[in-house]
Amino acid sequence: MIFRRLRAVVLIIVLILIFFNVFQRFSLLKRGFISSNKVIIIDPGHGGKDSGTISVSGYYEKDINLEISKKLYKKLISMDYKVILTRKTDEFVDNNHRAEIANENKARVFISIHGNAMENNNSINGIQVLYYPNRKNNINDLLAQIMLDELVKGTGAADKGIIGREDLIVLNQTKMPAIIVEYGFLSNENEEKLLLTDSYQDKVVDSIVNGLEYYFSLNLEN
Numbered sequence: 001m002i003f004r005r006l007r008a009v010v011l012i013i014v015l016i017l018i019f020f021n022v023f024q025r026f027s028l029l030k031r032g033f034i035s036s037n038k039v040i041i042i043d044p045g046h047g048g049k050d051s052g053t054i055s056v057s058g059y060y061e062k063d064i065n066l067e068i069s070k071k072l073y074k075k076l077i078s079m080d081y082k083v084i085l086t087r088k089t090d091e092f093v094d095n096n097h098r099a100e101i102a103n104e105n106k107a108r109v110f111i112s113i114h115g116n117a118m119e120n121n122n123s124i125n126g127i128q129v130l131y132y133p134n135r136k137n138n139i140n141d142l143l144a145q146i147m148l149d150e151l152v153k154g155t156g157a158a159d160k161g162i163i164g165r166e167d168l169i170v171l172n173q174t175k176m177p178a179i180i181v182e183y184g185f186l187s188n189e190n191e192e193k194l195l196l197t198d199s200y201q202d203k204v205v206d207s208i209v210n211g212l213e214y215y216f217s218l219n220l221e222n
């Protein structure tokens, strides 16, 4: 009788040990992939002699791109991601070189940050995400759609869709999933005003971080 009870206790202990072992392995695996040491590239569009578009009230796109990119960089670093900015100051960086930086570092994803503009129609506003359309397994358009959904949800901006672009160097020369976030229209007075505030820039940044985390959680790489 005592022997049988002892056997039951041992069995329970063994089961508990197995359960914790499996559980621990699972959480280690999960942690291992989240803190993957592969780098995220943040690419502030334009810079130096290339100002990008000029906003309604005269601000340069290149400066707003850099502000948002630096905030995004800081946030991702604080979350223990490895991140590289393709420029940290107001300098000209060739688009081919931006792609090279990403390829040489075998980056996990490439996120380019740009402002939009529409000549002759200052009522257009909203967010677009551009991607390279013809890459195997269509991860690019999935990443673009995830990012757009998070940005629209997080900022309340209009959904201007994801757009396949084969002609853009930073998209067609990069070897990893790559997108361009067009965070809003600087040709639209309201959107420009919002984009010049810290609180709206933070919403853009938080949305991109949420998009990245969701994309990473799908574990589609390799």
Ligand SMILES: [Zn+2]
Pocket (backbone or CB within 6 Å): 045, 046, 052, 053, 061, 114, 115
């Ligand atoms: Zn631009």
